Amino acid sequence: MLTTQFSHASKLIFGCMGLGGNWQHQPYTKDDLRLATVAVEKALDCGITVFDHADIYTNGNAEKVFAEVLSAQPDWRNNMIIQSKCGIRFEDNTGPKRYDFSKEWIAASVEGILQRLHIEQLDVLLLHRPDPLADLNELAACLSRLHEAGKFRYLGVSNMHRYQIDALKQHLTMPVIANQLEMSLGFRDWVEDGLCTNSPLNADNGYTSGTLEYCQQHAIQLQAWAPLAQGKYSGNGPANCPTSQLVNTLASEHGVSPEAIVLGWLMRHPAGIQPVIGTTNPQRIAACAEVANLALSREHWYQLFESARGQEVP
Numbered sequence: 294m295l296t297t298q299f300s301h302a303s304k305l306i307f308g309c310m311g312l313g314g315n316w317q318h319q320p321y322t323k324d325d326l327r328l329a330t331v332a333v334e335k336a337l338d339c340g341i342t343v344f345d346h347a348d349i350y351t352n353g354n355a356e357k358v359f360a361e362v363l364s365a366q367p368d369w370r371n372n373m374i375i376q377s378k379c380g381i382r383f384e385d386n387t388g389p390k391r392y393d394f395s396k397e398w399i400a401a402s403v404e405g406i407l408q409r410l411h412i413e414q415l416d417v418l419l420l421h422r423p424d425p426l427a428d429l430n431e432l433a434a435c436l437s438r439l440h441e442a443g444k445f446r447y448l449g450v451s452n453m454h455r456y457q458i459d460a461l462k463q464h465l466t467m468p469v470i471a472n473q474l475e476m477s478l479g480f481r482d483w484v485e486d487g488l489c490t491n492s493p494l495n496a497d498n499g500y501t502s503g504t505l506e507y508c509q510q511h512a513i514q515l516q517a518w519a520p521l522a523q524g525k526y527s528g529n530g531p532a533n534c535p536t537s538q539l540v541n542t543l544a545s546e547h548g549v550s551p552e553a554i555v556l557g558w559l560m561r562h563p564a565g566i567q568p569v570i571g572t573t574n575p576q577r578i579a580a581c582a583e584v585a586n587l588a589l590s591r592e593h594w595y596q597l598f599e600s601a602r603g604q605e606v607p
Contacts, residue, residue, distance in 0.1 A: 295343065295514050295567070298447055298470060299374050299416070304560065305581060306343040306516060307336040308571040313354030321354045328573055329358045330365070335575040337369060339582035345473075345516075345569050346377035347421055348406050356409035364411065376417035377406045378451055378473075380424060394420065394427035396435035403444050418445035419473060422452045433464035440467055449473070449514070454501030458513070471514040474504075476566060478536070478558050478601050479522025485602075492607055509564050520559055520568035521581075526601070527551035536600040543597070549587050550580035554597075557587040561594050 295302035312329045314321040333344070346356050356377065363370050379402035384390045393399075403418065418439075436448060449471030450458060458469055476483050482500035489495040490502075508515050521527055526540045528551060537551075544551045556568050570581045589597075599605050 295374065295417075295471070297512060299342075301342050301372065302374055303340055303342040304567060305339075305341050305556075305584070306345050306567050306569040307333070307341045307578075308345045308518070308569040309355045309359060310347070310350045310571055311355075311573040313351035313356075313358045316351055318352050321351070321358045325354075326358055326361055330362050331575055332573040332578065333359070333362050333369070334366075335578045337372060339579055340585065341578075341582065342372055343374045343376070343567070346375070346406070346410070347381070347419075348377060348379045348402050348409075349381050349383065349421075353405070353409055356406060360409060360411040370412075374416045375410065375412065376419060376449070376471075377410070377415055378419040378421040379403065379406065380421040392422050392424035392426075394424035394432045396431050399432065399435050400439065403439055407444065414443050415445040417447045417449050417471060419449040419451045419471065420453075423450075423457050429461055429464045433461070433466075437466055447471075449516075451516075451518075455504040455507035456501065458507070458511075469511075469513055471516055472504075472508050473516040473518055473569065475519050476515070476517035476559060477520050477522040478555050478597060479525045480519065481598070481602060484562075484598070489607060505564060515564050515566045517559055517566050517568045518571075520566075520570065521552060521555050527555050536597070539597060539600050543589075543593060547587055549583040552577065552580040553583040553587050554589075556581060556584040557589045558594060558597050560584060561589045 314325040346359065379399060380392055380394055382391050382393050406415065407413065439445060447470045448467055450469055451473035453472060458472065462469055482498050483505050485495065486498055486500045486502050487505065523529060526534065526537045530537050540551045540554045543554045559566050559568055570578065572578055
């Protein structure tokens with residue numbers, strides 16, 4: 294858990310991708326600022342202390358509006374762990390959408406993040422998506438310079454498998470403390486990998502085998518993006534979905550929200566997965582936070598798993 298580095302790290306992470314308005318390169322509005330303020334305050338009220346950004350979120354406006362929220366409520370920063378990601382470049386006049394771990398881009402990106410957030414140091418910097426053209430010696434040297442200059446405290450990655458992390462670590466003088474991956478009841482390859490070993494069912498698994506165990510063995514915090522599977526089982530999916538019906542039944546039995554059941558399924562795993570919730574709706578933030586009152590049984594965990602996968606375990 295991030296509690297190894299931060300004693301006040303929450304089990305849930307607030308994802309800031311929905312802050313700052315739209316993605317049309319327009320300034321955020323007063324309404325966007327009000328929405329951000331309400332959402333951040335609700336997250337803090339619910340005990341959420343980790344806030345997840347990326348330099349691309351609403352083309353930088355997510356970080357800018359977050360900074361304005363904190364400028365009005367500076368005391369909130371004392372209870373926060375702020376992380377941001379970089380490395381993705383959208384199509385521009387120099388090229389197509391791409392990933393860029395060059396020393397020039399990473400250094401400029403980190404400076405941009407700090408400027409937009411109006412802070413001097415990130416708590417955690419994450420590399421957003423692996424760059425096939427990365428020179429790991431150059432990348433590691435750049436990260437070391439930024440770390441020594443106090444630009445970030447800890448380093449993490451996102452969307453990387455075990456071999457990519459291990460290759461990067463060979464060049465680093467600092468640990469990798471987090472890996473953010475898509476993980477949910479709707480995206481279960483990370484479970485299927487271990488469960489279906491030595492089975493034809495594993496042939497088309499898109500998850501690199503052993504990544505879950507590697508992160509556990511090396512104290513790398515697993516963070517789950519899209520942990521609610523876009524609400525597939527907690528309100529946004531078809532009403533006649535058997536898994537949605539089961540989620541609602543269990544929510545009623547446990548006296549919690551459907552969101553808490555879906556998140557609780559993730560968090561029941563001994564890897565200590567931290568879900569990154571992306572909603573800005575105060576009611577849904579509170580619904581997600583109800584997972585703190587939930588302890589799913591082994592039987593209910595397998596019941597949900599079997600329902601979502603559409604067949605019993607091998």
